[in-house]
């Protein structure tokens with residue numbers, strides 16, 4: 001796992017004239033465990049997409065481990081090696097089994113499944129998704145998809161975990177499983193940024209931000 | 218590196234299978250495209266072949282010069298000319314008309330033989346595969362003994378059960394002569410059956426005998442059979458002498474011209490077909506790609522580089538196209554077989570499926586071009602997908 005050092009300085013983003021983020025600044029490193037709250041439509045997902053290097057921004061500076069992030073470049077290597085993204089809508093590939101979905105990042109990182117067997121078993125056990133592994137991902141329930149998506153984000157031991165509403169679809173039991181996992185991963189030295197409406201989840205974080213008027217407060 | 222490529226190709230195979238429903242839609246277009254092209258090429262080949270099959274088989278080096286009994290001196294002049302030409306062989310032949318073989322009792326039906334009388338040793342062999350029995354090749358020869366005959370297939374079929382205990386087959390020529398069947402040649406394509414004014418029906422068969430076995434008979438249609446590299450020159454000389462000349466030389470020249478023309482037309486139509494069908498295929502590929510944009514953005518978001526997306530979709534595209542090409546070939550073979558059956562059973566004529574190497578080459582060039590073009594296009598377009606546009610952040 002690589003150490004993480006992120007500096008975001010006065011980033012702005014607007015869609016067709018609608019200003020979503022405005023001069024947003026934040027610093028993230030291995031010891032960060034941030035929760036981001038905010039009203040629906042405040043721009044939380046937009047912020048996460050920019051942070052996760054899948055969306056560009058209009059103004060400002062973004063340094064990821066010292067690399068100055070530019071809009072037109074494709075940072076697939078960083079995404080693959082350093083970021084585990086848990087999407088609000090899971091984004092599992094339909095018509096593929098859960099096992100294939102979880103193991104997909106291995107193909108691109110050119111890592112053999114045998115080499116991370118221990119991690120795989122640990123994550124699957126923890127998330128209690130063993131019985132789902134050979135099912136088609138599109139037939140799962142929301143909560144099941146959520147847990148499979150989390151397993152996929154963790155499989156390559158990323159330095160930064162970005163979770164957009166990871167507990168939105170989970171019952172109390174599963175929610176605490178996910179919160180435990182995030183906490184545990186953080187304690188291993190990973191940076192965790194989690195978007196949540198849930199007070200319990202926010203309370204577990206070390207720092208709670210509110211996204212309002214395009215800024216993190 | 219190798220493992221990486223193999224893994225991506227494995228993924229591509231899995232995904233080609235997982236997305237088979239989408240690909241079946243795409244395949245319908247591709248199979249249609251390739252089938253139309255392949256069918257056009259092969260049907261055209263077969264049509265040309267069946268139109269010209271007799272002409273094609275005939276040698277343009279063979280010529281016949283016919284002479285009357287009173288034109289022997291002209292014939293000798295011609296033979297002297299032939300002797301002076303390089304690479305030229307000839308022999309004298311004639312025809313015996315209608316030797317009665319046997320009559321059917323109580324019915325006025327008789328079976329007659331039209332025999333071509335040739336020397337005992339002839340430089341050419343009789344052609345055994347087409348519809349006409351002709352002596353075609355100057356480089357080969359055959360010997361026919363005095364008591365031997367070569368008969369045509371339909372006569373052979375009629376008498377083949379009458380073999381003696383040694384397994385030999387004999388043919389009785391009008392009760393006085395018995396000839397041993399040495400071999401069988403192809404049927405003459407002329408009508409075998411004639412009916413005279415008394416209502417008597419005669420069936421004519423064709424055969425070859427050597428001249429020493431029919432010396433006492435009146436022969437007709439005396440001719441010089443010539444094999445030569447300079448047929449055109451011989452034609453001019455025969456015309457000067459006033460002898461009747463025939464050869465397949467001109468026919469063959471006409472045929473070659475015609476075939477060249479047809480190939481030119483074929484090229485134009487093929488290019489037009491490829492453009493029309495290519496556009497059709499393009500839209501199908503774009504459709505297939507639309508179905509996959511979500512998957513592509515997920516893969517990209519999870520750290521797949523563009524090259525791995527290219528590789529995956531290149532592999533998927535090639536798998537689908539290669540399978541479709543095989544299916545198309547099968548479809549076209551089936552279609553051609555149906556046409557063959559139609560010609561044989563319904564029209565009652567021979568129709569041979571004939572595919573030239575030219576067509577096969579062109580078809581596979583077309584296939585390779587379309588396959589590479591579309592799979593490369595498919596894979597390049599696959600990287601144009603904006604991650605954030607298709608990935609559902611919400």
Ligand SMILES: Nc1ncnc2c1ncn2[C@@H]1O[C@H](COP(=O)(O)OP(=O)(O)OP(=O)(O)O)[C@@H](O)[C@H]1O
Pocket residue numbers: 015016020038039040041042043044045046047088610611
């Ligand atoms: N691609 C886009 N084009 C235009 N507008 C967009 C686009 N993406 C987001 N927006 C707008 O930006 C604003 C912020 O969206 P975002 O998805 O970041 O909200 P959010 O804070 O994640 O909300 P939620 O809590 O409901 O998930 C919204 O008003 C949304 O309509």
Ligand SMILES: [Mg+2]
Pocket residue numbers: 044045046088164610611
């Ligand atoms: Mg959101």
